[in-house]
Amino acid sequence: MRILLAASEVTPFAKTGGLADVAGSLPAALARLGHRPCVFTPYYSRLMRGGARVKETARLIVPTADGGKEAHVLEGSLPGTDVPVYFVARREFFGRDGVYGSGSYSYADNLERYAFFCRAVCVAARELELDPDVFHINDWQTALISAHLRHLYAGDRHLSGAAVVFTVHNLGYQGIFPPWRMPATGLPPERFNWQELEFYGQLNLLKGGLVYSDAINTVSKRYAREIQTLEGGYGLDGVLRGRSERLFGIVNGLDYSVWDPAVDHLLPARYGPGRRAGKARCSRELRERMGLDPGRRPLLGMVSRLAEQKGLDILIGAIPAIMEMPVQLAVLGSGEDHFERALVYLADRYPGRLSVRLGHDEELAHLVEAGSSIYLMPSRYEPCGLNQLISLRYGTIPVVRETGGLADTITDGANGFTFTDYSPDGLVGAVRRAVSAMGRRKSWGRMVDGAMREDWSWDRSAGEYVRLYELARAERGLPPSGRARRGRGRGAKTARTKTGRSPRARKAGAAARPRKKK
Ligand code: ADP
Ligand code: GLC
Numbered sequence: 001m002r003i004l005l006a007a008s009e010v011t012p013f014a015k016t017g018g019l020a021d022v023a024g025s026l027p028a029a030l031a032r033l034g035h036r037p038c039v040f041t042p043y044y045s046r047l048m049r050g051g052a053r054v055k056e057t058a059r060l061i062v063p064t065a066d067g068g069k070e071a072h073v074l075e076g077s078l079p080g081t082d083v084p085v086y087f088v089a090r091r092e093f094f095g096r097d098g099v100y101g102s103g104s105y106s107y108a109d110n111l112e113r114y115a116f117f118c119r120a121v122c123v124a125a126r127e128l129e130l131d132p133d134v135f136h137i138n139d140w141q142t143a144l145i146s147a148h149l150r151h152l153y154a155g156d157r158h159l160s161g162a163a164v165v166f167t168v169h170n171l172g173y174q175g176i177f178p179p180w181r182m183p184a185t186g187l188p189p190e191r192f193n194w195q196e197l198e199f200y201g202q203l204n205l206l207k208g209g210l211v212y213s214d215a216i217n218t219v220s221k222r223y224a225r226e227i228q229t230l231e232g233g234y235g236l237d238g239v240l241r242g243r244s245e246r247l248f249g250i251v252n253g254l255d256y257s258v259w260d261p262a263v264d265h266l267l268p269a270r271y272g273p274g275r276r277a278g279k280a281r282c283s284r285e286l287r288e289r290m291g292l293d294p295g296r297r298p299l300l301g302m303v304s305r306l307a308e309q310k311g312l313d314i315l316i317g318a319i320p321a322i323m324e325m326p327v328q329l330a331v332l333g334s335g336e337d338h339f340e341r342a343l344v345y346l347a348d349r350y351p352g353r354l355s356v357r358l359g360h361d362e363e364l365a366h367l368v369e370a371g372s373s374i375y376l377m378p379s380r381y382e383p384c385g386l387n388q389l390i391s392l393r394y395g396t397i398p399v400v401r402e403t404g405g406l407a408d409t410i411t412d413g414a415n416g417f418t419f420t421d422y423s424p425d426g427l428v429g430a431v432r433r434a435v436s437a438m439g440r441r442k443s444w445g446r447m448v449d450g451a452m453r454e455d456w457s458w459d460r461s462a463g464e465y466v467r468l469y470e471l472a473r474a475e476r477g478l479p480p481s482g483r484a485r486r487g488r489g490r491g492a493k494t495a496r497t498k499t500g501r502s503p504r505a506r507k508a509g510a511a512a513r514p515r516k517k518k
Contacts, residue, residue, distance in 0.1 A: 004132035
């Protein structure tokens, strides 16, 4: 099956959270299953990490409200694979110091930026003749692709053979803009109505993804249920209930080539189940790096966006009581100013026991996961959560609030400790149980080894995505992708190159870039 996955951040090129991890690893898992994925993402020219080696593949004119703007399409690949990554480049929109904004504020033109990206994906898919069987779009930034396909490219022979699957990674971010900015979407004004893009008088891009896609999923089964309730639905629960037959939950997988202490070269030492000496070394190094007192006190860790979702208010409320226990706490995070300030203030109060590092630091994130014994994730809500899965692999027992994906992956007393009440007391109680369990060395060792042996790789869930893609095709009245491909002729199939493009498409790509780069 040819799968075009579009996401606003992709590891290792640009990342603010788990969406990037998913977009950078699910396609590789799909390729291992024999499918032909490709990835589209913006080219954040000032942020590109992971040594993106790219070549220009096409120049396109992307229709916009003011007539049209040029996009360069650069082609690279996901590291260690031959999965093509097409970067949409336009400095005006993506050559900035942040992905969505900086600190606590979002860029004022995020609507124009991502509308441009969505339209560019459609134009590029067509001009490069990628002929996807499925568009897999993710979160509000790519939701407009479903609207464009439905309303602007309905009869297009390169695009109309595709179904659309929309994954909601986080319903808390919907891409809401004032109604007068509707023209920036490129859609006709009548699409602004209560059944489509209108939401309490505003323009809501995520809602478009929910109504126009052929199938929808979120990143855990529990979260798929929660968002259909008044409490968890952020105003969209009615829309979601209306589509409940096409709404699924698929828990995220982890990329164990990046997140596995047995092979993790960002760590000072490696380890695994039954051989944990390396973990003790990571703890020593973490204490040193973060200015914590040396010793063997239980070390609690947390790596997080500092956003309300992550339970920072109850963590901050719980810290004085946690500091009464014989423990230390290492926090790495960045985000909302008031949380940053409160954490720094508390770190000053408990020198040597509580350390806070602000900013995004990939290497330190690995060290916190490896060097801590207990991981804290007191989220208010959590669609899936990757950090508790990473923690399991690193033998760092998670203490989590029982919500969303945390509830689906962590079982109290088996591979972690859970609490339900969203309060500092709830968190403190669970931390106390974890710390006292750590004192029972033999059973703790068994729990840690058991956690490290659990399998949360994509092997568990990539197949579920394939079934979802087929279901979306059926929903759209399209034949199963295998048959569709045969229908297009064996020749077309075998003539495709490793990058999934036919020689003809290559020529089209070439024809689309008549001008030399200046
Ligand atoms: P979310 O996507 O809601 O932020 P997830 O648990 O799904 O939460 O994924 C978070 C990802 O982002 C993890 O890979 C985590 O290690 C990473 N991360 C979060 N904050 C930081 C940070 N300050 N520095 C480095 N990595 C971070
Ligand atoms: C979101 C969610 C997180 C999830 C990630 C990847 O950012 O907050 O729970 O793991 O997306 O799906």
